[in-house]
Amino acid sequence: MSVTKEDVRKVARLSRIAVEDGRLETLAGELNGILGWIDQLNEVDVEGVEPMTSVVETVMPMRADVVTDGDKVDEILANAPKRDDGFFVVPKAVE
Amino acid sequence: MTDLTKLTLAGALDGLEKKEFSSRELTQGFVDAIAAANPVINAYVVETPEKALDMADASDARRANGEAGKLDGAPLGIKDLYCTKGVRTTACSNILDEFTPTYESTVTQNLWDQGAVMLGKLNMDEFAMGSSNETSRFGEVANPWRRAGGDNAKLTPGGSSGGSAAAVAADLCLGATASDTGGSIRQPAAFTGTVGIKPTYGRASRYGMVAFASSLDQAGPIAKTVEDSAILLETMCSHDPKDTTSLPVETPDWRADVTKPIKGMRIGIPKEYRMDGMPDAIEGLWQQGIDWLKDQGAEIVDVSLPHTKYALPAYYIVAPAEASSNLARYDGMRYGARVAGDNLNATYEESRAAGFGAEVQRRLMIGTYVLSSGYYDAYYLRAQKVRTRILQDFRDVFEKVDALLTPATPCAAFAYGENADDPLAMYLNDIFTVTANLAGLPAIAVPAGLDGQGLPLGLQVIGKALDEAACFRVGGALERAAGFVAKPEKWW
Incomplete structure (x- = not known):
């Protein structure tokens, strides 16, 4: 599998990172280098092996379904790039 | 008075207990040392001298009342990856702008609950992605160590916890918090003649730590001695309901393990860690x-x-994949830097292009690629299966041995720029450390000697899951045998 300029453009869009056309070629080269090196994993026999989901065997804990936190509008908005009257202000999302 | 900043954490706590000096005197010593050294070393990205002195005064008052905690009055540095209430926390990334948390991470809260004093926030690779500290938005950290023979090349303290390691090595704190996703505690410790331990995954809470790769990230300390690292780790670890992967286990008294004899312990030497082209000094x-x-x-x-040999390539699937998911939260809407574009998508894309550095962008794109439709099975799923194989390898050998001894790094500290053009060469720094992350095992790096250029080198001890005690026991034995007391000659 070789990553093309078009693949980089697509991945950049999926990653929500603006990439100028001039950088696509370089990035494709870098990604191919890394992915080519990663390809050695194909040598490993993983037939019948379960994918690892947790390093220590443990049961996911459950908590009571109750409200434990709240009334923190000012704290939640404290780092907002734009805010107004208790709300985040964001660019128009619906035309 | 003797220079209090030269003390070990254990020594300083002892002096405080005996009232030989106050926390204020001790803290003032570090505040002055940081003010003098930081313009050159660049270990601290936020200095909090007033807060430190206030905390020191409060500590002295507690001690006078006989209410001192385990770390009372001890000045520490905090990696910029831990959320600290009211103190800017950015993981050294532009995308977090001037983010100032309104809450405290569990690990740092545990330290403050035992009376520790905060000196400031420590430099690191952006989002902990790097092995040299050069991806930080705040610039490079200078390793206090330099090559012998008048070569004044600026060396990296390693990464990602480069600021933590340099601050400890240069006596700019008694100890520091760090974090380890693929070797980010142990490699900088080895590069700076300090001790670093990553505990078993789940020992320390990840609540309030800026996430990189959630199944690998783990908190731990960098310290001057094995004993100091045990004192810090005991306080940093706890069961925390706010982190679902936090293990409901007791934290043992690790400090006592440091001096226990190792007679009769079985130590495994894994032959696969003997790499082609390994420098003679490491061998x-x-x-x-x-x-x-x-x-x-x-x-x-x-x-x-x-x-x-498959650990590092598996890591470079798992870690970027998890990072691409974790870092999706940085969209410039609720916090962090926003760069306005023509529409909503353009605003996301411009904000993230401006906010993330080149290495972070590269890893996010790899992560997105390996998770994208049609590639998930070939990359991510296969990597997770390889991870099971790696864990099984460890389980098999731990039937026969109590701990493993390996080198900590494949080389000594390198000069800035030496690996920067080749991402793959940089990734190889983690070749001996990354296996413990993939398998979730505890591992400690202990300084053990100097190479031909006078630079420190470390050995690593890997233990069974939840057996940090073995790491401390063997680490203590190595420390005593090595008698490593070398310090960098002060040039800053």
Whole structure:
């Protein structure tokens, strides 16, 4: 599998990172280098092996379904790039 | 008065207890040292001298009342990856702008609850992605160590916890918090002649730590001695309901393990860690470590971990994949930097292009690629299966041995720029450390000697899951045998 300029453009869009056309070629080269090196994993026999989901065997804990936190509008908005009257202000999302 | 900043954490706590000096005097010593050194070393990205002195005064008052905690009055540095209430926390990324948390991470809260004093926030690779500290938005950290013979090349302290390691090595704190996703505690410790330990995954809460790769990230300290690292780790670890992967287990008294004899312990030497082209100094140090442990009555056992060579490539699927998911939260809407675009998508894309550095962008794109439709099975799922194989290797050898001894890094600290053009060469820094992250195991790096250029080198001890005690025991034995007391000559 070789990553093309078009693949980089697509991945950049999926990653929500603006990439100028001039950088696509370089990035494709870098990604191919890394992915080519990663390809050695194909040598490993993983037939019948379960994918690892947790390093220590443990049961996911459950908590009571109750409200434990709240009334923190000012704290939640404290780092907002734009805010107004208790709300985040964001660019128009619906035309 | 003697220079209090030269004390170990254990020594300083002892002096405070005996009222030989106050926390204020001790803290003032570090505040002055940081003010003088930081313009050159660049270990701290936020200095909090007023907060530190206030905390020191409060500590002195507690001690006078007989209410001192385990770390009372001890000045520490905090990696910029831990959320600290009211103190800017950015993981050294532009995308977090001037983010100032309104809450405290569990690990740092545990330290403050025991009376520790905060000196400031420590430099690191952006989002902990790097092995040299050069991806930080705040610039490079200078390793306090320099090559012998008048070569004044600026060396990296390693990464990602480069600021933590440099601050400890230069006596700019008694100890520091750090974090380890693929070797980010142990590699900088080895590069700076300090001690670093990553505990078993789940020992320390990840609540309030800026996430990189959630199944690998783990908190731990960098300290001057093995004993100091045990004191810090005991306080940092706890069961925390706010982190679902936090283990409901008791934290043992690790400090007592540091001095326990190792006679009769079985120490495995994994043959796959003997790499082609490994420098003689590393090879020699490893053999020296084997001899030291043998001399103290340990039984040395040759073992095999056949999937070792696949750990690093598996890591470079798992870590970027998890990072691409974790870092999706940085969209410039609720916090952090926003760069306005023509529409909503353009605003996301411009904000993230401006906010993330080149290495972070590269890893996010790799992560997105390996998770994208049609590639998930070939990359991510296969990597997670390889991870199971790696864990099984460890389980098999831990039937026969109590701990493993390996080098901590494949080389000594390198000069800035030496690996920067080649991402793959940089990734190889983690070749001996990354296996413990993939398998979730505890591992400690202990300084054990100097190379031909006078730079420190470290050995690594990997233990069974939840057996940090073995790491501290063997680490303590190596420390005593090595008698490593070398410090960088002060040039800053």
